[in-house]
Amino acid sequence: MMLREITREEQVELDRALYDALNPLASAIRSRETGLSVDRMWDANPVEVALSVLAAWRTVDAEVKRLTANAAATAGSYGASYEQLGAVWGITRQGARKKWPDAVTRPAPPTARTSNLEIFGGTAELVQAPSGGWSWTGEGADGASGATGDGACYATAEEAAAHAGAFLKEHAVDAAGRP
Template identity: 80%
Template sequence: MTVPEITPEEQAELDKALYDALNPLASALRSRETGAPANRMWDASPVEVALSVLAAWKVVDGEVKRLTERAAATAGSYGASYEQLGTVWGITRQGARKKWPDAVSRPAPATAGKSTLALFGGTAELVQSPSGAWDWTGRGADGVSRTDVEGAPYVTAEEAAAHAGAFLKEHALAIDEQP
């Protein structure tokens, strides 16, 4: 995707829409600052009027930045890369990452989200799903295996480990059964 260009007609329509949205804001800001009625804003000196318009543009600029961040985050949540965001914005991939650092989520490293628990002669593997939830699969010392499909996914690795540990304890060999 390339940086979009607009036609002169579209530019004129955009300018009109922006000025139409800006004028009431500039009048309201000027009125609050001076105490004068909003409909009398244009009766002030040209410098004061121009500064009121500039102050209104600053507010609009802040809102455009906020909405731009939201649009970048939305695109990132649907799978857009920093390279794509940068292309649309006319900047590099690195520039997009700097501009919107949280827009694109990075996948967790392959080793993250897995661990093994060894207790009571058995083992359990704790696994984190892409959604972030944790589950476990275990094999007790008595040979009984279980995948924890009956329980809801666990919020933390510690919670999954506690349930896996209880399973391993329940399926430990009795002292007289141990080799």
């Protein structure tokens, strides 16, 4: 999503809406600081009036930051990435991560699952890695040890079990104890 510039008319309307929203807050601050009623707010010292407006903008700025963080967290909860948040805000992925560190949550890695296979007189243990892939280690009936080779990983438990089963069949012993 690319951030589009707003039109001049939209800018004028936004300014008007912001000033309309700001005025009651600035008036309340002026009244509280000067002790003058809201209907006499312009009777205050011009510096005090300007500072009350600045104080109101500071409050609005803090609220906009809070609402912006909420919007980023909402987008992140629906699956938006830091790259997408940054693109909308006009900053890098790293900038978005720094600005809203908790906006995007990563799913917790799955806990390792294990399963045992006992056939042909031997045993094998199937293990699911946090990445989701499966591997196996086993000991044949003849005492030979084996495992998933060269860091290979299988997509499913069934595929890992098939490879472990083939190993266990190779290292089976007959009724007389011979391989």
